[in-house]
Amino acid sequence: MKTFKGGIHPPEEKQLVKDNPIVDFPLSSRYHVLVQQHLGAPAKPVVKAGDEVRKGQVLSEPLGFVSVPVHAPTSGRVKEIGRIVHPVTGLLAPCVVIDADGRDEWAEGLPMERDPFAMSRDELLDAIKTAGVVGMGGATFPTHVKLSPPKDKTIDTFIVNGAECEPYLSSDHRLMLEQPERVLKGAGVVMKILGLDRATIAIEANKPDAIKLMREKAPAEIQVEALKVKYPQGAEKQLINALTGREVPSGGLPMDVGAVVQNAGTCAAVWDACARGIPLIERITSVTGRGIVQPKNIRVRVGTLLREVIEFSGGLNGAAKIIFGGPMMGIAQFTQDIAIMKGTSGVLVLREEDTNITDYSACISCGRCVEACPMGLIPSTLSKLGEKGMWQKAKENNLLDCVECGSCTYVSPANRPIVHFVKHLKALSRAASAKK
Ligand code: SF4
Structure with a gap:
């Protein structure tokens, strides 16, 4: 898988x-x-x-x-x-x-009634922006921007993110089970905007009912792919890598490897915006x-x-x-x-x-965070730089590639809040840029 x-x-x-x-x-x-x-x-x-x-x-x-x-x-x-x-x-x-x-x-x-497939690309993008649609997996990046890659970026891959890899959560799972048409029709609208004739819906294998239903309901041009259950399978860059083998370059975006990813809930919201103006x-x-x-x-x-x-x-x-x-x-x-x-x-x-509200200790250089990091970073180094606020040095160690998944923090036997250090360093970097 x-x-x-x-x-x-x-x-x-x-x-x-x-x-x-x-x-x-x-x-x-x-x-x-x-x-x-x-x-x-x-x-x-x-x-x-x-x-x-x-x-x-x-x-x-x-x-x-x-x-x-x-x-x-x-x-x-x-x-x-x-x-x-x-x-x-x-x-x-x-x-x-x-x-x-x-x-x-x-x-x-x-709400209004209109046929999104009779609308132009610009009309669809305008409808999505007007409806205030953002990435609903938690990222909240404006969807119309993500669907407007620069002309020099060729997009050949569109992935609907139904992985929902965060433990505990099931909102996308229920959406796919109870309202699959909204997701699929929204995916169809995104395909039209991107000028693509195929797409993939990616779902972790721990949702066999959603995988089965989506396979039954999806049109031939939308393939449903079951993915291994592993965190953070639903992170954009990891999803693209799992499905296409492509690696988003350091400092790059999915569009740099020809891919666009939209969450299943976002696709449903795109459909509401374009078909009903909601x-x-x-x-x-x-x-x-x-x-x-x-x-x-x-x-x-x-x-x-x-x-x-x-x-x-x-x-x-x-x-x-x-x-x-x-x-x-x-x-x-x-x-x-x-x-x-x-x-x-x-x-x-x-x-x-169910929580771990305890203090942390010094890094013991065990390397577990390095093994866990899906971005190939050295989280232990970032955490040590974070303790000293050394954001410039951290940037040299690919700080900005961190997707803040928390895998390193989860495996740290010293209980080190590595992702907090990373966020702190990024904030220092942003503040320095703003000052400049
Ligand atoms: S949070 Fe930790 S494991 Fe996740 S990408 Fe950042 S450094 Fe790597």
């Missing part, structure tokens, strides 16, 4: 939630919609306190090409342009607070872990508070840590007053016995 070099085998723990069908989270009375939910240039609010808004209405306009709008998740009145803790940065960030009116009325003209205002999220009473896969609107999500899932049960995302790449949270975002693939609640 196809795979990549390096990687690890953490316990899967998907059994907690993988067989739970998607349930709709009920309409909330108030939403906190973060203005910045994507990588790239910021967006600017275009509504003010007191404005009436409808579901799907634009709340913020993108400032630049690499940026997207956010939209109202329901109808109601704007209470304020407030601030709320951003789940990624941990800092207060602007959000549009909406008091729902309970009518849940769509903005005028939404913006990205909701997503499927796995709420799971032994620290939550009733693990669920929920269809939840962007801007819903974590506090409400936890309550809907039966409350906490000896919780020690709450993470947005999976255990390997997710981000631990310090408050329940944060909002679901477009990239929130999971809410993971761990009990103390």
Whole structure:
């Protein structure tokens, strides 16, 4: 079975939630919609306190090409342009607070009916940008940008990422099982944009039901490939390597080896945007872990508070840590007053016995992190440079190629938080560039 070099085998723990069908989270009375939910240039609010808004209405306009709008998740009145803790940065960030009116009325003209296959490439890209579609696997890079490679890059490979290699999470798995048509039709739209006549859906072998269903439903031009279960199989560069044997060069992007990867959820959002004009205002999220009473896969609107999500899932049960995302790449949270975002693939609640909240010690040069690193880096060196803040030296050691998968941290017998050091070094490097 196809795979990549390096990687690890953490316990899967998907059994907690993988067989739970998607349930709709009920309409909330108030939403906190973060203005910045994507990588790239910021967006600017275009509504003010007191404005009436409808579901799907634009709340913020993108400032630049690499940026997207956010939209109202329901109808109601704007209470304020407030601030709320951003789940990624941990800092207060602007959000549009909406008091729902309970009518849940769509903005005028939404949803619409149109045939994406009768639209031009530019019209499709515009529909995707207008709908605020971003990478829903967690990366949140604007999708219209990823689908607009420069003219000198020839794309011959399109991969739909259904690997979902993070332990615990099952949101993409449930999506593929319950709404395969949305994924497949969205993949068809992406193929049209890229000018390709074939694509591959890549799914880890621990989802045999999704592999079987996708094989039954997929048209001949979309091949379904089962991949070996190994983390981080769903990382873009590892996925491309496993399926094509190509290696994205140091400092390069998938387009440098002719490939584009889109998450299964993103494909579904592309279909909604292009066929029905529906913006990205909701997503499927796995709420799971032994620290939550009733693990669920929920269809939840962007801007819903974590506090409400936890309550809907039966409350906490000896919780020690709450993470947005999976255990390997997710981000631990310090408050329940944060909002679901477009990239929130999971809410993971761990009990103390499932965490490792202990101190770290000096590197013992065992080499396990080197074996585990899927990017061929020397994580132990990066971690030592991280302790000293030596970002320039770390860049010489390919710091920027680190995909922050956390495999090195997972295997470190000295418990070294290597990926934290890497993030710190990258932040120092960014700050130095900004100053320059
Ligand atoms: S150095 Fe980066 S890419 Fe390599 S294992 Fe660690 S986090 Fe993953």
